[in-house]
Amino acid sequence: MAIQLMQGNTAIGYGAIAAGCRFFAGYPITPSTEVAELMARELPKLGGKFIQMEDEIASMAAIIGASIGGLKSMTATSGPGFSLMQENIGYACMTEVPCVIVNVQRLGPSTGGPTSASQGDMLQARWGTHGDHQVIALCPVSVRQAFDLTVAAFNLSEKFRTPVLLMADEIIGHMREPVELPAFSTIQQVERVVKETPGEYIPYRNAPGDVPPMANFGTGYRYHVTGLYHDPLGFPTARLDEIDPWIERINRKFDDHLDEIIMVDEDKMEGARIALVSYGASARSARHALKVARRQGVRISMVTLLTVWPFPETVIERLADEVDCIIVPEMNLGQVALEVERIAGRKKVTRVNRANGEMVTPQMILNAIEGK
Amino acid sequence: MLPETHTLNETDQEINPIPAEDWFESSETLQKLRKNKKFPTIWCSGCGIGIVMGALIRAIDHLGLDSDNVALVSGIGCTARMPVYMDFNTLHTTHGRALAFATGLKIARPDLHVIAIMGDGDATAIGGNHFIHAARRNIGITTIIVNNSIYGMTGGQYSPATPHAARATTAPYGNVEYPMPISELAITAGATYVARSTVYHAMELDKYIQDAIRKDGFSLVEAVSYCHTTYGRLNKLGTAADMLGAIKENSISRAAFDKLSPEEKALNTKVIRGVLHNIDTRIEYTRAYGNLIESLQHGGGK
Amino acid sequence: METVEIEKTGLKSAPEAKKGARGQVFIYGKWCKGCHICVTFCPTGVLEMDASGDHPFVAHAEKCTACHFCDTHCPDLAIVVKRIKD
Numbered sequence: 001m002a003i004q005l006m007q008g009n010t011a012i013g014y015g016a017i018a019a020g021c022r023f024f025a026g027y028p029i030t031p032s033t034e035v036a037e038l039m040a041r042e043l044p045k046l047g048g049k050f051i052q053m054e055d056e057i058a059s060m061a062a063i064i065g066a067s068i069g070g071l072k073s074m075t076a077t078s079g080p081g082f083s084l085m086q087e088n089i090g091y092a093c094m095t096e097v098p099c100v101i102v103n104v105q106r107l108g109p110s111t112g113g114p115t116s117a118s119q120g121d122m123l124q125a126r127w128g129t130h131g132d133h134q135v136i137a138l139c140p141v142s143v144r145q146a147f148d149l150t151v152a153a154f155n156l157s158e159k160f161r162t163p164v165l166l167m168a169d170e171i172i173g174h175m176r177e178p179v180e181l182p183a184f185s186t187i188q189q190v191e192r193v194v195k196e197t198p199g200e201y202i203p204y205r206n207a208p209g210d211v212p213p214m215a216n217f218g219t220g221y222r223y224h225v226t227g228l229y230h231d232p233l234g235f236p237t238a239r240l241d242e243i244d245p246w247i248e249r250i251n252r253k254f255d256d257h258l259d260e261i262i263m264v265d266e267d268k269m270e271g272a273r274i275a276l277v278s279y280g281a282s283a284r285s286a287r288h289a290l291k292v293a294r295r296q297g298v299r300i301s302m303v304t305l306l307t308v309w310p311f312p313e314t315v316i317e318r319l320a321d322e323v324d325c326i327i328v329p330e331m332n333l334g335q336v337a338l339e340v341e342r343i344a345g346r347k348k349v350t351r352v353n354r355a356n357g358e359m360v361t362p363q364m365i366l367n368a369i370e371g372k
Numbered sequence: 373m374l375p376e377t378h379t380l381n382e383t384d385q386e387i388n389p390i391p392a393e394d395w396f397e398s399s400e401t402l403q404k405l406r407k408n409k410k411f412p413t414i415w416c417s418g419c420g421i422g423i424v425m426g427a428l429i430r431a432i433d434h435l436g437l438d439s440d441n442v443a444l445v446s447g448i449g450c451t452a453r454m455p456v457y458m459d460f461n462t463l464h465t466t467h468g469r470a471l472a473f474a475t476g477l478k479i480a481r482p483d484l485h486v487i488a489i490m491g492d493g494d495a496t497a498i499g500g501n502h503f504i505h506a507a508r509r510n511i512g513i514t515t516i517i518v519n520n521s522i523y524g525m526t527g528g529q530y531s532p533a534t535p536h537a538a539r540a541t542t543a544p545y546g547n548v549e550y551p552m553p554i555s556e557l558a559i560t561a562g563a564t565y566v567a568r569s570t571v572y573h574a575m576e577l578d579k580y581i582q583d584a585i586r587k588d589g590f591s592l593v594e595a596v597s598y599c600h601t602t603y604g605r606l607n608k609l610g611t612a613a614d615m616l617g618a619i620k621e622n623s624i625s626r627a628a629f630d631k632l633s634p635e636e637k638a639l640n641t642k643v644i645r646g647v648l649h650n651i652d653t654r655i656e657y658t659r660a661y662g663n664l665i666e667s668l669q670h671g672g673g674k
Numbered sequence: 675m676e677t678v679e680i681e682k683t684g685l686k687s688a689p690e691a692k693k694g695a696r697g698q699v700f701i702y703g704k705w706c707k708g709c710h711i712c713v714t715f716c717p718t719g720v721l722e723m724d725a726s727g728d729h730p731f732v733a734h735a736e737k738c739t740a741c742h743f744c745d746t747h748c749p750d751l752a753i754v755v756k757r758i759k760d
Contacts, residue, residue: 023480047665049480049665051661053472054502054504054505061472062472062475062476065475065477065478065480068463068476068480070480087466088466091466218443222459224462225462227464227465
């Protein structure tokens with residue numbers, strides 16, 4: 001495609017289409033509505049389906065239903081809608097149905113500031129739905145990355161049979177940058193492949209890689225899907241000898257494959273004793289502060305988290321060994337910082353927070369750097 | 373193969389006990405059940421939900437549907453436990469949300485027969501909004517609501533279908549609220565086929581379910597049933613057989629109702645059975661969206 | 675008197691001139707939960723509860739008219755009624 005000035009939300013929509021998304025169900029909510037509007041325009045031209053559901057709960061349900069029916073599917077929302085979607089996100093985790101949920105984060109809590117930015121849903125992304133579960137959450141830093149990480153979100157959701165959260169924010173969602181998107185035909189898509197015959201198919205069996213192949217409904221494989229704990233056939237169970245192995249497999253599914261899920265950008269400087277760890281729009285301020293600090297002669301490294309969940313523990317462990325101080329700027333009162341503190345030790349971590357709808361500024365970060 | 377006889381003799385001994393596999397083979401309709409699922413079913417002895425399941429598999433059998441093309445979607449509750457027993461594509465979802473999941477599935481695969489199976493609480497309380505909008509869209513989902521006027525699974529709390537003054541565990545002094553008319557709500561919201569019957573009139577249920585599946589649009593079959601375990605016990609209505617008989621006494625066919633005088637109609641408290649609504653003037657949702665796709669892809673629309 | 679054969683079972687029954695079993699009732703004890711619905715509603719009294727009171731049995735096979743009330747109302751799908759071919 002030609003270079004164009006593109007909005008982050010537009011890039012998310014195009015990323016979905018490029019990744020093979022052919023179903024979108026959503027509900028209008030600032031600052032994510034543009035994603036729905038683009039999908040409403042573009043999907044039917046491609047034979048895809050768009051529907052505006054009656055609320056976010058129904059939107060999340062519909063994308064799971066469509067995914068089981070064989071269409072790669074997505075929804076987009078912001079804080080209040082994200083809260084509504086939690087129950088069904090948990091359902092997708094439990095039933096291992098691939099789908100992508102975009103949260104263009106805005107200032108909360110509650111109605112908060114619909115047009116203001118925030119990164120206040122990061123812990124909710126990890127733990128918003130009840131019960132022990134895992135999710136994958138990705139945070140784009142730029143418009144181009146919004147495209148790339150949306151593609152990655154779809155591929156990861158198919159590969160690991162899990163919902164994937166694209167945790168953007170109002171800054172990334174609404175800003176415009178010049179981008180040159182790759183031709184969609186060059187984008188690699190992960191597909192569902194079932195090799196067993198219907199008689200042999202066991203939808204939730206222990207499989208190599210811990211991800212059982214997913215058969216779509218209506219393709220000859222008649223099986224049961226339920227949010228109750230279930231045995232490998234998908235039937236409800238209360239037996240510990242069926243629940244325990246499921247819990248183990250679900251966690252192994254992620255824990256044994258972190259190298260395929262964790263994405264970070266590391267910009268390390270030799271001899272650096274200070275590092276910045278950031279994500280999303282805050283990483284833009286951090287990058288600016290980094291440049292200014294280095295120009296001033298400060299030896300400083302930076303790690304940008306593209307994957308926030310599962311949390312890149314090994315990356316932060318390594319970093320904690322290398323530096324004396326880790327500064328975590330984020331547009332909340334310290335959510336990802338809790339993870340960094342857990343791994344590096346509280347004494348090593350300095351938070352730079354802003355939770356009023358405004359960006360953490362480079363100056364705020366420079367002030368924190370100066371103090372070290 | 374059925375043996376000469378395998379009924380129980382008077383001393384409660386099975387004469388020729390047969391394995392489950394043979395019982396499944398004993399009739400065409402029983403073959404629609406999942407042979408790898410444990411029976412008997414989870415429902416209480418005498419529960420009307422089992423009667424509805426029988427009507428459903430008979431209907432599917434009579435229509436000659438290909439099992440691979442049938443999808444059952446349910447929410448949470450006793451009624452929602454139905455799909456797992458049947459050998460189709462079955463989806464047991466979250467409370468109240470069956471129609472929303474079913475909407476996504478039907479849009480992805482409009483060629484599938486998507487049947488949503490819900491209880492009265494699941495469909496009209498927590499699921500009320502999805503019920504209204506699925507009907508409004510006239511999306512081709514066949515909806516079966518088993519209305520036993522109570523939340524049975526959780527022990528007998530009142531639902532939007534519980535009669536005024538009836539007792540329930542959360543209405544210990546009698547229900548202060550009034551029930552919502554389920555079929556009428558569906559008609560007002562836009563459903564194009566609505567029929568109601570009872571678990572006493574099981575053969576009628578078969579027929580309406582067949583009609584509903586064949587209908588190209590949002591179709592509802594309200595199956596009036598009973599929960600003798602909770603509602604029946606709390607309101608002293610007797611055994612399952614007693615409540616089944618009462619359902620018969622407390623229902624009237626639409627044809628008979630139509631013949632009543634205006635005064636009698638106004639005083640009627642019996643459940644009206646029949647096809648309550650059946651129109652062809654609205655296009656089914658997936659068909660309408662399909663036309664849109666067609667026009668954009670071939671009509672050169674902007 | 676004519677005898678009729680019921681398909682599959684080979685059971686022979688000798689009907690009356692105009693009446694006699696028009697159907698045969700099969701009950702699957704393993705699925706039956708003993709709700710009494712079939713016994714209560716059978717219009718001709720084919721079924722009775724057994725001595726334990728837990729399960730039905732075919733007490734008067736010759737009275738079956740193949741009305742199918744029992745097998746369409748058994749909540750456990752534990753009854754099948756086969757129409758006797760004539």
